[in-house]
Amino acid sequence: MDKKHEEEARSLLPPGSLSRREFLRLAGAAGATVGLGAGLGGFIAGCGGEEAATTTAPGDTTAGGATGRAIKIGFVTPLTGPIAGFGEADTFCIEEWKAAAPTVQIGGTIHPITLVVSDSQSDPNRAAQVAGDLINNDKIDLMLVASTPDTVNPVADQCEANGVPCISNDTPWQPFFFGRGGDPAVGFKWTYHFFWGLEDVIVNFTDMWKSVGANSAGAMWPNDPDGNAWADDQTGFPRALAEQGFTLVDPGRYQQLTEDFSAQIARFKQANCDILTGVMIPPDFANFWKQAAQQGFKPKIASVGKGLLFPSSMEALGDIGYGLTTEVWWTPAHPFTSSLTGESCAAIAAKYEEKTGKQWTQPLLHYAVYEVAINALQRTADIDDKEAIVEAIKTTKMDTLAGPVDWSTGPVPNVSKTPLVGGQWVKGEKYPYDLVVVNNSIAPMVPLGGEVQPLS
Amino acid sequence: MTWVNVVIQGVLLGGLYALYATGLSLVFGVMRLVNLAHGDLSIMGAFACLVLVGILDVNPLLSLVLVLPMIFVVGYLLQRLMLNFTLKGDDMRPLLATFGLSVIIQNGLLVGFSADSRGLDAGWIENASLSLGGGLAVGWFPLLTLVVAILVIVLLNSFLTRTRLGRAFRATSDDQEAARLMGIDNRHIYALAMGIALGIVALAGVFMGIRTTFTPGIGPARLIFAFEAVIMGGLGSSWGPWRVASHWAWPRRWASSSRRAGESS
Numbered sequence: 001m002d003k004k005h006e007e008e009a010r011s012l013l014p015p016g017s018l019s020r021r022e023f024l025r026l027a028g029a030a031g032a033t034v035g036l037g038a039g040l041g042g043f044i045a046g047c048g049g050e051e052a053a054t055t056t057a058p059g060d061t062t063a064g065g066a067t068g069r070a071i072k073i074g075f076v077t078p079l080t081g082p083i084a085g086f087g088e089a090d091t092f093c094i095e096e097w098k099a100a101a102p103t104v105q106i107g108g109t110i111h112p113i114t115l116v117v118s119d120s121q122s123d124p125n126r127a128a129q130v131a132g133d134l135i136n137n138d139k140i141d142l143m144l145v146a147s148t149p150d151t152v153n154p155v156a157d158q159c160e161a162n163g164v165p166c167i168s169n170d171t172p173w174q175p176f177f178f179g180r181g182g183d184p185a186v187g188f189k190w191t192y193h194f195f196w197g198l199e200d201v202i203v204n205f206t207d208m209w210k211s212v213g214a215n216s217a218g219a220m221w222p223n224d225p226d227g228n229a230w231a232d233d234q235t236g237f238p239r240a241l242a243e244q245g246f247t248l249v250d251p252g253r254y255q256q257l258t259e260d261f262s263a264q265i266a267r268f269k270q271a272n273c274d275i276l277t278g279v280m281i282p283p284d285f286a287n288f289w290k291q292a293a294q295q296g297f298k299p300k301i302a303s304v305g306k307g308l309l310f311p312s313s314m315e316a317l318g319d320i321g322y323g324l325t326t327e328v329w330w331t332p333a334h335p336f337t338s339s340l341t342g343e344s345c346a347a348i349a350a351k352y353e354e355k356t357g358k359q360w361t362q363p364l365l366h367y368a369v370y371e372v373a374i375n376a377l378q379r380t381a382d383i384d385d386k387e388a389i390v391e392a393i394k395t396t397k398m399d400t401l402a403g404p405v406d407w408s409t410g411p412v413p414n415v416s417k418t419p420l421v422g423g424q425w426v427k428g429e430k431y432p433y434d435l436v437v438v439n440n441s442i443a444p445m446v447p448l449g450g451e452v453q454p455l456s
Numbered sequence: 457m458t459w460v461n462v463v464i465q466g467v468l469l470g471g472l473y474a475l476y477a478t479g480l481s482l483v484f485g486v487m488r489l490v491n492l493a494h495g496d497l498s499i500m501g502a503f504a505c506l507v508l509v510g511i512l513d514v515n516p517l518l519s520l521v522l523v524l525p526m527i528f529v530v531g532y533l534l535q536r537l538m539l540n541f542t543l544k545g546d547d548m549r550p551l552l553a554t555f556g557l558s559v560i561i562q563n564g565l566l567v568g569f570s571a572d573s574r575g576l577d578a579g580w581i582e583n584a585s586l587s588l589g590g591g592l593a594v595g596w597f598p599l600l601t602l603v604v605a606i607l608v609i610v611l612l613n614s615f616l617t618r619t620r621l622g623r624a625f626r627a628t629s630d631d632q633e634a635a636r637l638m639g640i641d642n643r644h645i646y647a648l649a650m651g652i653a654l655g656i657v658a659l660a661g662v663f664m665g666i667r668t669t670f671t672p673g674i675g676p677a678r679l680i681f682a683f684e685a686v687i688m689g690g691l692g693s694s695w696g697p698w699r700v701a702s703h704w705a706w707p708r709r710w711a712s713s714s715r716r717a718g719e720s721s
Contacts, residue, residue: 084571294595
């Protein structure tokens, strides 16, 4: 009887088709592949978190005052993955933080600080996940985060949803605020950010173009959040350029990692563009710029965002990178000092170069998130009340390594602006490339290192 | 003139995609193995070249003389010591194994070389071009890429069709059991195929490294292009990927040369 039933069941399947069992097996394996990726990532990040938690700096109990409970601060950073270049200086910053301020004094009580570091692996979903872990499992008192909207936004969203104070930088303020659905009339309750915005890039770029007498811009804006924001008719470059009398050639959004840019180059040549601008990732810019040289497109000035931030990216470009201009958020020449140690920007940069053997890099500005955290904690009325912590953050008025931070002066609530200048990459003495500040029209406190030189 | 430029640049671009795709296609053709670590292995080739250039201070193109045999050995051993064991039974095993390999290579490179962008400096050839008149110019380097790609495909094709070993490759691909009965050691054949495939992949990686910059994590994004070309050109076909790559490059380029592209996005 049983055998007959089985045969009947089998005959229901059309001959040659994938059996149900086989289908389930394949589907299961495919699921496992995906699951394994996430699982493995979790495992690695878990290890990182554990390690950070166990190597906590011991509380400094020699000073006067009672010792309070440990305060846990979470820090999410892309240590691995495609945007790891932004997190590269964070390992150095974490060491500096631990050395400079292992404890914080709040109302006469000294609290040791436990810093819990999690790797976002450059993945926004992963960043949200590790932020959730820090909040729910590690029970952190305060979150710090930096390194592009891919890291800052998901972490800030988690903090906003779970009611944990969060201090962040290194993301233009528009994606931080509007990208998370912020309403200028209301703002956010838990998340506070300090950095510059797209309007500052526009001023710096156009001022540099004016100083070399160029007026026709060719734009390379990719089809990604940055590219679309820069190309936005109202809030991006097109309107500002039209108002200032520049002509603009926009060949449309391109796909990132496109291998061939000859169509765009032909358009720029045809229109006699003497300016190249855009917001390109390093491999795209390298590809574009070499093809431009091959095809004979030689603008007077090239100002490109995002792809020309790090000296390592410039070295990878080779000799064709000299004379390129970019937005600059931080240099050793900035006239700011650390509120933790009193060290100047130049001193911090020199220390970084000595410790890591690498040239200084702009993400050293992440250092300032911890400065703000310590400053706010010191002013917190009740450390066990997160609302009190956020109240202290909100009323911050201080000078940091990144410049003054004051949330009462921002363009929208929860945002404080840091100075942005324009810089040009020139032949260096100690390293192949040096970044020289050539425009400080909206941040006159930053000293100029030279004048803009047109591309030869 | 625009359309002439589109056609020329499309064909040149096809050369690069063909280099990406040929190794993947060969491995699938011979042993039905989909190599998910393909992109990462090409990046590994570029890093190997970077190290050699750093030590020997030679042009990256010259360093290929050493890089290719090295990567061939890596490929041979990889297949012999690891991937051959995944080919028995379940179809998903090689996928899982190469997926894991991809994660290991990316993170290994990140630990060894940090997340910095790197580039290979091949000197004047990178930026020089041949003027064809009428505003048309052909870069020497894209031209070299195309020539090398065609050379690789021609050599691979004649190897597969004209030599004894090539026959063994095809025999193993057609019917593994029968080939073994004829005295062919399929494990050795598979390992040779992987060695050759990785050699081509590393070649693609080095050309990519000269053309633009690379980071340890960029492999998977590059793999996508190889997959597209291989699937559309027919898995296991040697000319298919190039044909597809150049045909497929044209519409992409039409799109970016027309004004509508900007408005529709």
